[in-house]
Amino acid sequence: MVEIINGKRLAEEVRMSVKGEVEAMAAKGRRRPKLSVILVGDDPASQTYVRNKERACKEVGMESEIIRLPADAKQKELLAQITRLNNDKNVDGVLVQLPIPKGLNEVEAVNAVLAEKDVDGLNPVNMGRLVKGEDPMFVSCTPQGIMEMIKTTGVEIKGKEAVVVGRSNIVGKPVAMLLLHQHATVTICHSRTKDLGEVTRRADILIAAVGSPGIIHGSMVKEGALVIDVGTNRVGEKLVGDVDYESAKNRAAFISPVPGGVGPMTIAMLLRNTLKAAQLHGK
Numbered sequence: 001m002v003e004i005i006n007g008k009r010l011a012e013e014v015r016m017s018v019k020g021e022v023e024a025m026a027a028k029g030r031r032r033p034k035l036s037v038i039l040v041g042d043d044p045a046s047q048t049y050v051r052n053k054e055r056a057c058k059e060v061g062m063e064s065e066i067i068r069l070p071a072d073a074k075q076k077e078l079l080a081q082i083t084r085l086n087n088d089k090n091v092d093g094v095l096v097q098l099p100i101p102k103g104l105n106e107v108e109a110v111n112a113v114l115a116e117k118d119v120d121g122l123n124p125v126n127m128g129r130l131v132k133g134e135d136p137m138f139v140s141c142t143p144q145g146i147m148e149m150i151k152t153t154g155v156e157i158k159g160k161e162a163v164v165v166g167r168s169n170i171v172g173k174p175v176a177m178l179l180l181h182q183h184a185t186v187t188i189c190h191s192r193t194k195d196l197g198e199v200t201r202r203a204d205i206l207i208a209a210v211g212s213p214g215i216i217h218g219s220m221v222k223e224g225a226l227v228i229d230v231g232t233n234r235v236g237e238k239l240v241g242d243v244d245y246e247s248a249k250n251r252a253a254f255i256s257p258v259p260g261g262v263g264p265m266t267i268a269m270l271l272r273n274t275l276k277a278a279q280l281h282g283k
Contacts, residue, residue: 002249005149005228005256011264014148018271019060025278026061033278034063035093035119035270036085040078041071041101050097056267062274071101078104082112092277093119095270098170116280119273122169130177137280138273143175145265146207146228147182153254155205155226157182163200165189165216165242166209171230175207196220208242218247226254230262 026032035057039050050066057064067081078100085094094117096109115125121140129136150157162184166172172188180186189199190210197220200206208216209230221227221243231242241258249255256262 002252003153003254005153005254005261007145007149007256007261007263007265010149010152011145011268014265014268014272015056015060018268018275021275022061025282030282031090031278032061032063033092033274034065034090035095035274036065036067036088036091037095037097038067038069038078038081038085039097040069040073040104043099046097046099052267053095053270056271057274060271062271073101073104075104075108078109079112082109086112086114086117089281091117092281093117093270093274095120117277119270119277120170121174121273127169127174130174133181138276139178140170140174141269141273142171142209142230142262142266143178144269144272145262146171146175146230147178148269149228149256149262149265150205150226153226155254157184157205159183159185160204161185161187161202162205162207163187163189163203164207164209165196165200166207166211166230168209171209172207175209179205179207210242212242213240214242214244216243216248218244218249218251221248221251223251224253225251227252228256228262229258232258232263 037050054064085091094113100106110122113123115123115137118126118138121138126136126138162179164172164176167188167190176186176188200220201222203222203225205226207228213233213235229241229243233240239259
């Protein structure tokens, strides 16, 4: 019988923990943590994500602000806003909502965020520390959430074969590093992987993060595997994952649903990172 990994419930536990710490800070007369998000353009999905982040901050007693720039904003305008937030002592976390419009340099923008305010975990300092096995100030939110979800299953990562489908800097690469540091044997797959199913069927732990609806069918899942579905794809009116849930749940021992799985955990980890940033700045 498959066990559903309830990301929504786990995220609520994280939020309550963060809220408690925020209120404890406020009770001691300390400033509440503040997250600043830069939103460039009017992409509907990005606007939804940013609203969700703003709402989540409010729910745990944090301050937040959204800096909106037009889709035709220049690179220097974006960098100027990042520099301003880097220098603002009342801002703990700085996040550039991705993707940004074509014509802007995403890498330069992400790299410009100070490592100690990089709550998205994408600055080269934090990414470099993660790769080297050192302790980064911040780890990308979705990979953090995935590791928390795996932890709740009680499955030991050490010695397991893990397959990550997707090689993005936001999810695929960092989660592969986190699994590797927990002594898993890790394979990263991508669009040029030959016979994807042959690789995924070896996985004791399977992470699907490629952004292609239903690309992982149940026949591609090892019997008794732990499956984490990161995909959030809109098909008609439905939100579906990268895993064909109905066929996969018949073979997996643990599986995360879409929606209600990784998504809520990503925002919960952002709140945790912002709290951590505030604690670091308060030292």
